[in-house]
Amino acid sequence: MKSIHPLIALALMILLAPSVRGDEASAPFRHFVSFQFKDGTSDEKKEELVKAFLQLKNEIDVVVDLEWGTTDNIEPLNDGFTHSFLVSFKDKVVSFKDKASLATYLPHPAHEAFVAKLKPHLEKVYVFDYTAGK
Known part of the structure; x- marks a missing residue:
């Protein structure tokens, strides 16, 4: 039997979890990212990249x-992905809250600088974007 990819399962759990957000206009837009680092990437480098992402x-x-x-998996289903991040957005322009926030974030110079630092150490990345409770 073919199993569901662990990150898809995680994303579905987040997406289908009961919402406590209130009305649709207040629902945050989220950007889930998981990294699989290249073999040989040191723990120190991973820590440096985590700090840069959090910044x-x-x-x-x-x-x-x-x-x-x-990853803190009991089952070995993380497919080599070890570090995951959940970014929540809330734009001040309500009518464009979902995509406008991501459209601001992705090309932002700080995000692009982080991606440039990360890329040499990255084997694979998994991204799943969603509006909470939707």
Whole structure:
């Protein structure tokens, strides 16, 4: 039997979880990212990259929350992905809240600088974007 990719399962759990957000206009837009580092990437380099990613919350105003963690799987289903981040957005322009925030975040110079630091150490990346409760 073919199994569901673990990151898809995680994303579905987040997406289908009961919402406590209130009305649709207040629902945050989220950007889930998981990294698989290249073999040989040191723990020190990974720590440096995590700190750089977390700094984006202070540099990009549409980011309202950023949490992260490393795999703590009991089952070996993480497919080599070890570090995951959940970025929550809330734009001040309500009519464009979802895509406008991501459209501000992705080309932002701070995000592009982080991606340039990350790329030489990255084997694979998984991204899943969604509006909470939708």
